[in-house]
Amino acid sequence: MSPIRLGVVGYGKIAQDQHVPALRDNPAFELAAVATLGAPCPGVAHFGSLRELLANGPDIQALAFCTPPQGRYAQVREALQAGKHVLVEKPPCASLGEAMALVELAAEKGVTCLFAWHSRFAAGVEAARAWLVGKQLQAVTVQWKEDVRKWHPGQQWIWQAGGLGVFDPGINALSIISHVLPEPLFVTHASLRFPGNRQAPIAADLTMSDATGLTVSAAFDWDHGHDELWQIEVRCAEGCLRLTHGGAHLLIDDVPQTLATTGEYPLLYHYFAQLIEAGRSDTDLQPLRLVADGFLLGQRETVADFLD
Amino acid sequence: MSPIRLGVVGYGKIAQDQHVPALRDNPAFELAAVATLGAPCPGVAHFGSLRELLANGPDIQALAFCTPPQGRYAQVREALQAGKHVLVEKPPCASLGEAMALVELAAEKGVTCLFAWHSRFAAGVEAARAWLVGKQLQAVTVQWKEDVRKWHPGQQWIWQAGGLGVFDPGINALSIISHVLPEPLFVTHASLRFPGNRQAPIAADLTMSDATGLTVSAAFDWDHGHDELWQIEVRCAEGCLRLTHGGAHLLIDDVPQTLATTGEYPLLYHYFAQLIEAGRSDTDLQPLRLVADGFLLGQRETVADFLD
Numbered sequence: 001m002s003p004i005r006l007g008v009v010g011y012g013k014i015a016q017d018q019h020v021p022a023l024r025d026n027p028a029f030e031l032a033a034v035a036t037l038g039a040p041c042p043g044v045a046h047f048g049s050l051r052e053l054l055a056n057g058p059d060i061q062a063l064a065f066c067t068p069p070q071g072r073y074a075q076v077r078e079a080l081q082a083g084k085h086v087l088v089e090k091p092p093c094a095s096l097g098e099a100m101a102l103v104e105l106a107a108e109k110g111v112t113c114l115f116a117w118h119s120r121f122a123a124g125v126e127a128a129r130a131w132l133v134g135k136q137l138q139a140v141t142v143q144w145k146e147d148v149r150k151w152h153p154g155q156q157w158i159w160q161a162g163g164l165g166v167f168d169p170g171i172n173a174l175s176i177i178s179h180v181l182p183e184p185l186f187v188t189h190a191s192l193r194f195p196g197n198r199q200a201p202i203a204a205d206l207t208m209s210d211a212t213g214l215t216v217s218a219a220f221d222w223d224h225g226h227d228e229l230w231q232i233e234v235r236c237a238e239g240c241l242r243l244t245h246g247g248a249h250l251l252i253d254d255v256p257q258t259l260a261t262t263g264e265y266p267l268l269y270h271y272f273a274q275l276i277e278a279g280r281s282d283t284d285l286q287p288l289r290l291v292a293d294g295f296l297l298g299q300r301e302t303v304a305d306f307l308d
Numbered sequence: 309m310s311p312i313r314l315g316v317v318g319y320g321k322i323a324q325d326q327h328v329p330a331l332r333d334n335p336a337f338e339l340a341a342v343a344t345l346g347a348p349c350p351g352v353a354h355f356g357s358l359r360e361l362l363a364n365g366p367d368i369q370a371l372a373f374c375t376p377p378q379g380r381y382a383q384v385r386e387a388l389q390a391g392k393h394v395l396v397e398k399p400p401c402a403s404l405g406e407a408m409a410l411v412e413l414a415a416e417k418g419v420t421c422l423f424a425w426h427s428r429f430a431a432g433v434e435a436a437r438a439w440l441v442g443k444q445l446q447a448v449t450v451q452w453k454e455d456v457r458k459w460h461p462g463q464q465w466i467w468q469a470g471g472l473g474v475f476d477p478g479i480n481a482l483s484i485i486s487h488v489l490p491e492p493l494f495v496t497h498a499s500l501r502f503p504g505n506r507q508a509p510i511a512a513d514l515t516m517s518d519a520t521g522l523t524v525s526a527a528f529d530w531d532h533g534h535d536e537l538w539q540i541e542v543r544c545a546e547g548c549l550r551l552t553h554g555g556a557h558l559l560i561d562d563v564p565q566t567l568a569t570t571g572e573y574p575l576l577y578h579y580f581a582q583l584i585e586a587g588r589s590d591t592d593l594q595p596l597r598l599v600a601d602g603f604l605l606g607q608r609e610t611v612a613d614f615l616d
Contacts, residue, residue, distance in 0.1 A: 070605075073494075077519075094604075094605050095494055095495050095496075095601035095604060095605055096404075096494075096597055096600065096601050096604070097492065097493065097494025097495055097516075097597060097598065097601050098494045098496075100492065100494070100597075101492060101494055101518075101519050104492075104519075105519065161498075161605055161606060161607040161608070162604065162605030184405065184408065184409060184412070185405065186381075186403055186404075186405025186406045186408070186409055187403050187405055188403075188406075190469075194608070199607055199608060208405075210409075211385075211409055211412075211413065289404055289405060289408075290405065291604065292404065292600040292601060292603070292604040293403035293404050293405050293600060295600070295603040295604045296402075296403060296404070296470065296599065296600040296603045296604075297378075297402050297403055297469055297470030298469060299469040299507055300469070300502070300507060300608070302610075
């Protein structure tokens with residue numbers, strides 16, 4: 001099969017660190033063009049905008065969207081209208097409504113749409129999901145604590161309204177638990193801490209449940225300069241499962257499990273190629289819905305200003 | 309057909325003003341019991357809780373939930389588990405996730421679930437929907453401005469986290485526009501004004517759009533002590549449609565249209581009986597999804613404290 005010719009939209013940190021290297025290592029894809037307002041991607045046809053790429057660029061079948069979620073709807077829509085398959089970085093859009101409109105349009109156009117919850121491809125996640133099948137769950141605890149200064153130096157869009165704030169990393173944890181747990185989750189309590197000078201929360205606690213009454217407690221912190229951790233613990237009658245390092249490590253009763261070592265983005269693009277081949281989409285909205293519900297019913301608290 | 313024996317859960321303002329009178333006038337229903345923490349409903353079997361009603365009450369086939377949305381999920385779930393048809397006041401739950409879990413459970417149990425967007429039954433709404441079919445829409449403007457002190461005197465739950473604030477009335481407007489306009493809507497911009505001493509917004513502006521690029525602007529105000537108005541204007545190439553008085557009046561190019569005069573709640577219960585008869589549910593979540601998206605991407609502003 002000849003490779004899928006793909007264009008990347010947005011060439012910021014995530015595209016440079018993850019998408020482009022994963023694409024270059026995957027023979028199922030040919031990286032044919034990059035549309036970006038910033039510096040070009042070396043060795044790849046450069047365009048100043050998606051519109052220019054679609055009008056004057058090489059023939060492509062797919063587009064990967066690596067721009068911030070605000071403003072992404074109109075661009076992804078343009079790609080779908082042009083009949084392209086799309087991979088959309090998380091979170092897929094600034095709102096549930098926009099994302100649902102894209103799902104509908106992709107179905108109408110008969111193309112593949114993948115909302116890219118990359119953390120679901122962390123090394124331990126599928127093994128965790130498999131181990132949890134049929135287990136008697138007792139409690140789930142999530143701790144997702146990192147230093148925003150290290151991961152998002154100077155990125156202003158993450159602090160704007162719609163930028164999700166601490167849920168930008170936190171939605172990765174939500175994408176994992178909503179994938180490995182057997183029932184859909186819903187938020188029952190939320191508290192959100194907003195710096196006085198910002199529109200997005202720097203810390204949050206969510207309590208969630210499901211139809212069986214399971215309690216899931218999650219603590220998100222974006223101002224955690226020491227001992228960062230990205231950890232999910234599932235206590236079961238049969239033992240205790242822990243995903244650490246963002247899902248890359250899996251421990252059962254403190255015993256580390258042997259896992260494959262393929263990275264998240266290589267697996268993500270492998271999955272995207274499979275979906276295109278099968279003519280299917282994967283547009284799960286549960287992680288974004290959990291965040292939206294957190295904002296909807298969250299107790300707001302104003303905390304100290306955040307200075308970069 | 310013998311009447312559907314129904315219990316009411318929660319006997320506060322909305323149950324007293326609307327549900328019970330509508331039920332008493334509708335021969336399709338028999339009001340068999342009321343479960344409430346407060347004063348009993350005169351002439352109807354009284355229970356202190358839903359659990360007590362289900363355990364010791366008369367045989368019923370349906371329940372109408374008129375309690376506040378916070379905490380409603382667990383109660384509606386109990387009713388569905390007991391195989392009862394349910395009518396759930398708006399907004400159906402405190403979160404989208406809870407509401408979606410109820411939708412799933414109702415389907416599983418094979419009972420009727422109606423999320424009761426009562427404003428969709430205002431006298432002008434169906435006529436507006438019919439008139440708009442095939443029209444060329446240009447712009448939609450919503451103004452929903454009222455005096456919270458008049459409509460919710462001393463009700464503290466509306467100001468708590470998850471209480472929706474100005475979207476408590478505003479969701480009525482959203483339920484109408486999402487019913488009469490042809491395409492699903494999504495929020496593109498939102499601003500929310502929170503009193504310094506409250507967890508729910510007292511005013512909000514939403515800008516919405518749809519797949520065709522229509523612009524819908526909505527202004528919600530809950531501290532509008534004079535000249536209250538609940539108005540939706542749809543400008544079309546073919547003329548201008550206005551719903552006023554919360555949808556009770558309809559004007560086309562300023563000409564008042566003749567409308568039936570049945571009230572919202574009588575029509576709502578008529579519809580509930582039809583759904584039960586047909587074995588169907590109506591669980592549209594679009595109005596709540598629009599509010600959740602408003603909170604998700606809204607610009608927050610703190611305004612003067614609100615004192616009852």
